[in-house]
Amino acid sequence: QTFRREGDRFWILAAHRSQNLLAAGHDSGMIVFKLERERPASAHGPGDKLYYVRGRELFCHDYSRATGGSSGVDVPIASLRRVGQQAQTDGIGSGPRFLSYNMHNPTEGNILVCSEVDGGCYELITFSLTNAGGSVTDGKRGSCLGPGVFLGRNRFAVLDRHKREIVVKNLNNETTKRVSAPVPNVDCLYDGGASGRIILRADDRAVLFEVQSRRVIGELTAPKIKNVVWSPDGSKVALLCKYGVVIANRQLEQLCSISDTVRIKSGAWDVSPTGGTNSNLFVYTTLHHVKYCLPTGDTGTIRTLDNPIYATRVVKDSLFCLDREARSRVISIDTTEARFKLALANKKYGQVMHMVKHSRLCGRAIVAYLQSKGFPEVALHFVRDPQTRFRLALACGNIEAAMESAFSLEQQQGADGKSRDVWGELGSEALRQGNHQVVEMSYQRKKDFDRLSFLYMLTGDNEKLRKMLKISNMRNDIMGRYHNALLLGDAAERVAVLEASGNLPLAYISANLHGLDEVAERIKVAIETQEGSVEGLMEKVPVGTKKGGRLLQPPTPIVRASNWPTLEIKKTTLEDLSAADAGDEYEEESAPAAAADTGASAGAAAWDDDFGMEDAGAGIGGDDDFDLGDDDMGWGDDLDGLGDIGGDDIAPDQVDDMAAFNEISGDVGFQMPPAGRPPAGCWVANSSHAADHMAAGGASSAMQLLHRQIAASDFSNLKGSMLGCYLGSTVSLPGVPGSGSMIVPLMRNDATVHPGNDSLPRTSSTMRSLVTGVRMGYKYFQTGKFNEARNAFTEVLSQIPLTVTDNRSQANEMKEMLEICREYITAIRLKEAITAAGADPVRSTELSAYFTHCNLQPVHLLLALRSAMGTAFKHKNFIVAASFARRLLELPDMRSERNADLRMKATKVLQRSEQMARNEHTLNYKENTAFSIDCKDFVPVYTGEECVKCSYCGSVYKGSSMKGQVCVTDGFCTVGVETIGLVTGK
Numbered sequence: 001q002t003f004r005r006e007g008d009r010f011w012i013l014a015a016h017r018s019q020n021l022l023a024a025g026h027d028s029g030m031i032v033f034k035l036e037r038e039r040p041a042s043a044h045g046p047g048d049k050l051y052y053v054r055g056r057e058l059f060c061h062d063y064s065r066a067t068g069g070s071s072g073v074d075v076p077i078a079s080l081r082r083v084g085q086q087a088q089t090d091g092i093g094s095g096p097r098f099l100s101y102n103m104h105n106p107t108e109g110n111i112l113v114c115s116e117v118d119g120g121c122y123e124l125i126t127f128s129l130t131n132a133g134g135s136v137t138d139g140k141r142g143s144c145l146g147p148g149v150f151l152g153r154n155r156f157a158v159l160d161r162h163k164r165e166i167v168v169k170n171l172n173n174e175t176t177k178r179v180s181a182p183v184p185n186v187d188c189l190y191d192g193g194a195s196g197r198i199i200l201r202a203d204d205r206a207v208l209f210e211v212q213s214r215r216v217i218g219e220l221t222a223p224k225i226k227n228v229v230w231s232p233d234g235s236k237v238a239l240l241c242k243y244g245v246v247i248a249n250r251q252l253e254q255l256c257s258i259s260d261t262v263r264i265k266s267g268a269w270d271v272s273p274t275g276g277t278n279s280n281l282f283v284y285t286t287l288h289h290v291k292y293c294l295p296t297g298d299t300g301t302i303r304t305l306d307n308p309i310y311a312t313r314v315v316k317d318s319l320f321c322l323d324r325e326a327r328s329r330v331i332s333i334d335t336t337e338a339r340f341k342l343a344l345a346n347k348k349y350g351q352v353m354h355m356v357k358h359s360r361l362c363g364r365a366i367v368a369y370l371q372s373k374g375f376p377e378v379a380l381h382f383v384r385d386p387q388t389r390f391r392l393a394l395a396c397g398n399i400e401a402a403m404e405s406a407f408s409l410e411q412q413q414g415a416d417g418k419s420r421d422v423w424g425e426l427g428s429e430a431l432r433q434g435n436h437q438v439v440e441m442s443y444q445r446k447k448d449f450d451r452l453s454f455l456y457m458l459t460g461d462n463e464k465l466r467k468m469l470k471i472s473n474m475r476n477d478i479m480g481r482y483h484n485a486l487l488l489g490d491a492a493e494r495v496a497v498l499e500a501s502g503n504l505p506l507a508y509i510s511a512n513l514h515g516l517d518e519v520a521e522r523i524k525v526a527i528e529t530q531e532g533s534v535e536g537l538m539e540k541v542p543v544g545t546k547k548g549g550r551l552l553q554p555p556t557p558i559v560r561a562s563n564w565p566t567l568e569i570k571k572t573t574l575e576d577l578s579a580a581d582a583g584d585e586y587e588e589e590s591a592p593a594a595a596a597d598t599g600a601s602a603g604a605a606a607w608d609d610d611f612g613m614e615d616a617g618a619g620i621g622g623d624d625d626f627d628l629g630d631d632d633m634g635w636g637d638d639l640d641g642l643g644d645i646g647g648d649d650i651a652p653d654q655v656d657d658m659a660a661f662n663e664i665s666g667d668v669g670f671q672m673p674p675a676g677r678p679p680a681g682c683w684v685a686n687s688s689h690a691a692d693h694m695a696a697g698g699a700s701s702a703m704q705l706l707h708r709q710i711a712a713s714d715f716s717n718l719k720g721s722m723l724g725c726y727l728g729s730t731v732s733l734p735g736v737p738g739s740g741s742m743i744v745p746l747m748r749n750d751a752t753v754h755p756g757n758d759s760l761p762r763t764s765s766t767m768r769s770l771v772t773g774v775r776m777g778y779k780y781f782q783t784g785k786f787n788e789a790r791n792a793f794t795e796v797l798s799q800i801p802l803t804v805t806d807n808r809s810q811a812n813e814m815k816e817m818l819e820i821c822r823e824y825i826t827a828i829r830l831k832e833a834i835t836a837a838g839a840d841p842v843r844s845t846e847l848s849a850y851f852t853h854c855n856l857q858p859v860h861l862l863l864a865l866r867s868a869m870g871t872a873f874k875h876k877n878f879i880v881a882a883s884f885a886r887r888l889l890e891l892p893d894m895r896s897e898r899n900a901d902l903r904m905k906a907t908k909v910l911q912r913s914e915q916m917a918r919n920e921h922t923l924n925y926k927e928n929t930a931f932s933i934d935c936k937d938f939v940p941v942y943t944g945e946e947c948v949k950c951s952y953c954g955s956v957y958k959g960s961s962m963k964g965q966v967c968v969t970d971g972f973c974t975v976g977v978e979t980i981g982l983v984t985g986k
Helices: 336-345 351-360 362-373 386-396 399-413 419-433 436-446 449-459 462-474 479-490 491-500 504-513 519-528 575-588 594-599 602-618 635-643 677-687 692-696 699-710 719-729 767-782 786-802 808-836 841-851 856-873 879-887 897-916
Strands: 008-015 022-026 029-033 042-044 047-052 059-062 073-079 098-101 107-113 121-127 140-143 151-152 156-161 166-170 173-180 186-190 197-202 205-208 215-221 225-230 236-241 244-249 254-259 267-271 283-287 291-292 300-305 310-315 319-320 328-332 731-733 742-745 931-933 940-942 946-949 956-958
Touching: 042 121, 042 310, 042 692, 047 098, 047 897, 059 742, 059 841, 073 121, 073 236, 098 151, 107 151, 121 575, 151 197, 151 808, 156 186, 225 267, 236 267, 254 897, 267 319, 283 310, 300 319, 300 336, 310 351, 310 699, 336 351, 351 731, 386 399, 399 436, 436 479, 449 462, 449 479, 449 731, 449 841, 462 479, 504 519, 594 602, 594 956, 677 692, 692 699, 692 719, 692 786, 699 719, 699 786, 719 786, 767 786, 767 808, 808 856, 841 856, 856 897, 940 956
Parallel strands: 042 098, 267 310
Antiparallel strands: 008 022, 022 029, 042 047, 047 059, 059 073, 098 107, 107 121, 121 140, 151 156, 156 166, 166 173, 186 197, 197 205, 205 215, 225 236, 236 244, 244 254, 267 283, 283 291, 291 300, 310 319, 319 328, 731 742, 931 940, 946 956
16 A cells, blocks of 8 residues: 655654554654554354464464363464465555354355455365364455355355455355346445345445345345354344444344444354353453443443453453463453343343342443433432432432432531422422322422412411411511411501501501401501591402402311322332242253253254254255255255244244233233334234335335336326325225314224234225226227227226236236237227328238237127228238238127128128239238237247336337337337236235
8 A cells, every 4th residue: 555645745754663554754743553454363163163364373262271261272284375466475455354153054164264365365265174274275265356155065155356246156166156236336345144034235335135136125224234143043134334333133124223322343243151241242442441332222331441452242240352472361350230231131030139248339331321221210219318319319219218318418418508499399399299298398498488378278277377477476487477467367467567567558448348446546547647547448359340459368278288199109129029030040040051052053953954964955966056955955945044034033932021010910900001103003913015115105115116016117108197096095084173084094904803913004005996997998998989088997097006806807808908908009000100100001911810819709809800891801911801800700790780891891802802812012910820919010920039028017028129118009118028917916
């Protein structure tokens, strides 16, 4: 690689003391770079083995033979030779980049060593599994782009670096198949997780592709993919991108996606036999950190790193890895937080409570996580900080724990300051729950006398309300005295408060209105003593009108209780659930060692089943062209891929973690019913018919289905029928004034009972409408209105792909109507061509002859034969005229009296033609030879001649000039594409 700076000069070069880094200084700054990549090439083998390259040696690291503090034993396999032009010099940059091990072959070891030297190359190394170092065969080499992938026991695939094709080869390095990539710009391929599958990287996409059936199983967006890591059970895959990780299932459907600010170096799935983290915990490394990711999208940091490492294996709290010198190492990690989040997500509450009591869970992050997931009560078990416990107690509604934390905070902060805010928050939560005793205590601690008086008024506690009046009097709180007097309905006290505050006119008016004459007289004297007057004061208070005074008296309390009435519900807490699930974790940890060995080698056991199938089928034939060398004898690839069309995968029996939870009594509180699926989602999932997808609003999927089934490409002619399907599947009901209309789905399978998730939409186009359209076409054709007849048959052609049949007889009837429309449209077009070629006797006679070979109704065939007989006889082509006359006389309708004149004319034409017995012109027409009519050029296409057909209507076109063009008959399907044909039912 060359670094250039336009207009700058490099002056100095410096090397790092301990790292593989160089710095080059130039006029504007400097560039830091490496001489070669430091990531060692490695690949997982069967069981507990890891294959990796150190220098020019291929090693096998056996984890099962670990002793003491070592991670295992290294066994040398083979020496790798340098390749390319740099092999003659120092070899910098020519080391292996990718390593792939053949997990499909149980009898011997196969490894693909791929390098990026000279554009990309690979080397296939084969060795014995029993004597790995002593039976290595000479490597077979070839060119490729990126890594190679093993597809089966004796097949592997590489990417052609020139044509970007997938090249399938056998173990003899012989090319057996070439497959074009399903998407453009493919620049790398990875393991697909199953036999015959690969993952293609194209731009910012990942495509799961099945090589044998050549179909795309799944696709997702993942920018700058660097590596692919499959879980031990093959159920999940982690796509390592440059700055993120995307986790998907085996069908490449995205489960979660996380992003990071630094580059992702490596990653590995947890393979612990116990604890429930197997294939559910993904650990990845960055430049200075070890982090984890769960399929639920939760992530976190485990520990920091001094130097970068490359993770290869995770077992409980041990991370096995390779350093930059390709030395195997094992470092300790603490995955308690990840296991805690995973147990909480999987509802293993027994394991959650066990970890809460026995693990060191702390930190604000885990507390915030529990609050966000709706489990603040869990954090209460290990949080000791009073302020944090107070917040958590309020979040989960635990008034007792909140009171305990509030008392602790009051002792720490004193009676003043922030403690009052704490009591205020506690009072608000207690008031929301109707716990008036706690509300009263909170207001008392906070010294919020106004709210306390209002609380006593609401609860009808007049005795305490009078005490509040006394307290206000002791505190010289004029407004407090007046408010308490108002709440008690004590008019004399209100007058006294107004008099004491100096509002004598208001006190006089209030005393008069409430009948306190003695008090009013005393106040009058006080006013006059101060040189005032009471004249005109009462006139300012209108009495008996709407604006007049009213008696302010509080309502008499009916129910006097300490707390508001509440409905008691026995709520099951995590402590109760822990008793139900407590045995899960202990049973797993107390399992014998043999179970651990079985769990660790579960992946190898699964491959052995396929190996047995391979051995059974190996003797049938070894030619890869017939795909008899697959692991599943050519059958398993298709069967393995059936998961992507909606079928449920058959999984082995597993222990239900929630079985004990389900056995708890039914009074566990209210549980929300499961959410149902919307009708449109059910319609799409239950049917592969384009009409049902269009009724659900999926125009894109409907057009894609039509394109795949009948090669539809021009949807302008189908627009009306498609819109009819969408609009006819629902009905709009007007609502109450001011509200929108209600959309009610119409279903065709709800005659007896609601179908639920099996519902299917009612479509606007039915068999009755198709029959009506065909009959209208017959009527127009009979009366000579050929343009109207053609429009009628074309409309039927556009409705047929969007019509759903109920049984096989209707499906056969629909296909018959399809052929009828094709024949009549062709006949009408021939009639137009006959009119246009009236001046050419040869062409008009030929077209008239072809016209008679359209499959028409007998009454319409009679008209065609009559016209053809007249044209041929007019142009003195007596041989074909006699043929038309004979066919005309053989028709059953010719025996009726209404056709007596035509029968006489046909007889005369036949006699005259038999006398002349010659054709005036040479015609391209063979009466006694079966042929089809070219629907474009109107020439005969005899049996054995090259032709192409429309996969929908069956129109025939001579030669291959119309291949890839839109069919002339129907106007929306592509000619020459082989498809499954018309789909009539769901």
